[in-house]
Amino acid sequence: MASGFVLCADDFALTDGVSRSILALLEAGRLSAAGAMTNRPHWRGFAAAFGALADKADLGLHLNLTCTAPLGAMPRLAPGGELPALRDLARAAATSPTARHEIAAEIARQLDAFEDGLGRPPDFIDGHQHVHVLPGVRGALLDAVSKRYPKGSLYLRDPHDSPVAIRARGVAVGKALTISALALGFRHAALRRGFPINRGFSGVAPFDPARDFAADLQRFLLRPGPAHLVMCHPGFVDDELVRLDPVVATRPVEHAALMAFEPQGLTMVRFAGLA
Template identity: 50%
Template sequence: MVSKRSVVLCADDFGLADGVSRGIAELAEAGRISATGAVTNMPGWRRNAPLLEPLKGRIGIGLHLNLTTGRPLGAMPQLAPGGVFPPLGTLMAKALRRRVPADEVRGEIARQLDAFVEHHGEPPAFVDGHQHVHVLPVVRRALIEELTERGYAGRLWLRDPSDGPAAILRRPVGRRKAFVVQALAAGFAGDVRASGFGTNEGFSGFAPLDLSIPVDRIFAAAFSHLGPKPVVMCHPGYVDDELRSLDPALDSRREERDYLGSDAFPALLEKCGARLSPRPGG
């Protein structure tokens, strides 16, 4: 009997909106995803955290660190002077010039971790970032330092959103985004491992710029050319008014939810020789 490749299929954005949270929880209950990351600065986290209670021990439940959507959980006079996070482009430009206030970022990381533990009852199984902000300069160091001070080294893993150039080129979907994130994440895996944290090896699931590509082709590409300990990200959910006010990508969330809940998805896993796991290499 040939053993199957373990793959973490992580649904991002739990807590972003009620419809997203409900869709993720339903897919997790059905065994169609194996991890989810929670945005704990959003009001939807407090409302929907109880949905994860019966899923403890069955899926990986982590912190989806957020510095670009909604409001911070505390004052950030330099990064968010109006009480609202900057868009990704603004944050990225400041981070690349090392003009992000490290003390403010670390304080917000601590608050989001505290909010996770307060409503989930235990530390996160992993940490990643909304729009991959956790790998940005200044942010990554603040994150590693905060997690280390809390004694989390060896207890949780951090998501590396990069992959090898050959694997990216062989996937026909999302190459441009994948290469941009790969450049931003340069050195991240080494920093993580040097600090005593585990990470994945292989990452995919970038959405295409061409919105006409069918969802089954997107997932087929994401589950191809997998690394030794791969993570595939996804963004399923139901569309509601709360989501409409936050995110223009509505159809893709609905289509991903429908595909993952269909018979086509387990058929893809069987074809790829993959099984879902809550942690890399698990």
């Protein structure tokens, strides 16, 4: 029976406003993990403040292969200097050896940028739009972490969860089931390489600002897995966010709800505190 859960904010360094929101939540002890997009220009400016909060939360890489510019040349996937849409990435990763080579190189660059910014490896790795579990991406990621890091030294996010649990929560059910199906097999592949994962996942949201996100947060704790992880997407809105990302209006709603969040039945912990 689960007694704790990890609460992880995605998208640190996406924009100034998103980064400041996550820093405020980390400082207030309202998160137990946060993932950074190290290909974004804001990473350099915010890395020191992010790293200073390592005693409060797990700090990881939010692998980004679909938003803005990569850190190096990707002539097959980003011929104009912009990363592809998720659908195009998934198709290329599954069918093109050239694309998979470029993906492997970009994973290495984003890990290098994290290590350069914090002076150490990440505590975990996950992916923007769950790209890390895509066929053609997951293999490159697992090869990279196996070569760079000792077994068990970081954890990987598994966005798979039980259909029964997803339906019981009743939040963005179709979307959550799709993401869960996409991740099939990732758990076993990660464990074979010796890297731990969460067991239980929620936080998939419809990004509807009219919804009661505080109530959804409590629903995300229903039917938790034995090592449960909840993702979230807080932020302060700025002009850059409006230009870059479709998820805008709900980010300050999530920030406010997280600041007031009192979990019912479970304790927020870092990954090492999970049973």
